[in-house]
Amino acid sequence: MWIKSGVALAIFSYILWGITPLFYRLLPGAQALELLAQRLIWSIPLLLLVRLFIKNRTSWRAIFQDKRSVFMCLFSSLAMAISWCTFTYALTHQQVLEASLGYFINPLFSILLGVIFLKEKLNRAEKWAVILICAGVGYQLWMYGELPTLAIVMGGAFAIYGLIRKFIRFDVITSLFIETLWLLPVAIGVTIWLLMRGESALSSADNLTRFYYILTAPVTILPLLFFTAAIKKTTLTVVGLAQYIEPSIQFLLAVFLFHEAFDEVKGVSFSLIWLGLLCCIVALIRKRLNSLKINKGRRS
Numbered sequence: 630m631w632i633k634s635g636v637a638l639a640i641f642s643y644i645l646w647g648i649t650p651l652f653y654r655l656l657p658g659a660q661a662l663e664l665l666a667q668r669l670i671w672s673i674p675l676l677l678l679v680r681l682f683i684k685n686r687t688s689w690r691a692i693f694q695d696k697r698s699v700f701m702c703l704f705s706s707l708a709m710a711i712s713w714c715t716f717t718y719a720l721t722h723q724q725v726l727e728a729s730l731g732y733f734i735n736p737l738f739s740i741l742l743g744v745i746f747l748k749e750k751l752n753r754a755e756k757w758a759v760i761l762i763c764a765g766v767g768y769q770l771w772m773y774g775e776l777p778t779l780a781i782v783m784g785g786a787f788a789i790y791g792l793i794r795k796f797i798r799f800d801v802i803t804s805l806f807i808e809t810l811w812l813l814p815v816a817i818g819v820t821i822w823l824l825m826r827g828e829s830a831l832s833s834a835d836n837l838t839r840f841y842y843i844l845t846a847p848v849t850i851l852p853l854l855f856f857t858a859a860i861k862k863t864t865l866t867v868v869g870l871a872q873y874i875e876p877s878i879q880f881l882l883a884v885f886l887f888h889e890a891f892d893e894v895k896g897v898s899f900s901l902i903w904l905g906l907l908c909c910i911v912a913l914i915r916k917r918l919n920s921l922k923i924n925k926g927r928r929s
Contacts, residue, residue, distance in 0.1 A: 658722065708793060873902070873906045
């Protein structure tokens with residue numbers, strides 16, 4: 630079924646991520662570390678609950694026997710935490726365009742990692758897409774004369790997360806649970822540290838704001854579930870190219886809803902990036918049509 634394909638799962642996860650700035654507008658100026666800590670803490674019971682309804686879940690015995698995957702979850706959790714923290718900071722500090730740029734850069738890292746570590750091949754359209762995207766990002770960097778550190782860290786960390794997830798043999802829910810479990814002591818430590826220093830925004834917040842903090846767990850986990858499932862079913866190249874859906878949505882929100890500054894430099898840069906995206910879409914459509922023709926020929 631098409632909805633179960635890796636491409637469909639990737640697209641849906643990126644749409645959900647694309648609209649997350651709407652939720653984080655409810656938490657302006659929030660402490661990024663505290664948000665991350667609360668997200669991790671509330672994710673534990675949520676993931677355990679979801680895991681009960683998964684039929685083909687990895688058994689606890691298999692988890693203890695596969696120490697390699699358990700430790701790979703440690704590394705993927707660190708990459709995930711870095712990506713989460715920078716993304717959350719951008720969304721809660723009126724830098725949605727910066728987040729958009731970060732995830733436009735991310736596919737470049739994903740494609741590079743796929744080619745280097747997984748020996749994936751690029752077709753002509755995908756090569757042109759990479760060239761145009763590099764040109765778009767490079768033009769913006771050249772004109773502004775400064776390195777967008779937040780965007781680079783955000784995009785690079787998430788690409789590394791996607792690569793590591795390729796080597797974890799647990800089911801999606803179990804993998805997310807172990808990743809979160811690795812970071813739980815850090816989350817508890819950060820919460821206590823902020824409380825002791827009197828820097829916890831949550832301690833003095835109203836009940837509605839506290840409820841929003843709790844909601845960060847399902848808001849984060851839902852698209853991540855679809856993304857990790859997509860990683861298992863398709864290539865890093867496809868996932869990297871589909872990534873453009875998320876920053877495109879965030880770009881539209883930043884410019885037309887949040888009214889963030891958008892000048893001529895960004896106009897040229899984003900235009901080149903969107904042209905690269907068009908090349909990707911054409912390539913994916915051709916692959917899909919060729920696949921359908923082959924399957925139809927086999928049946929006839």
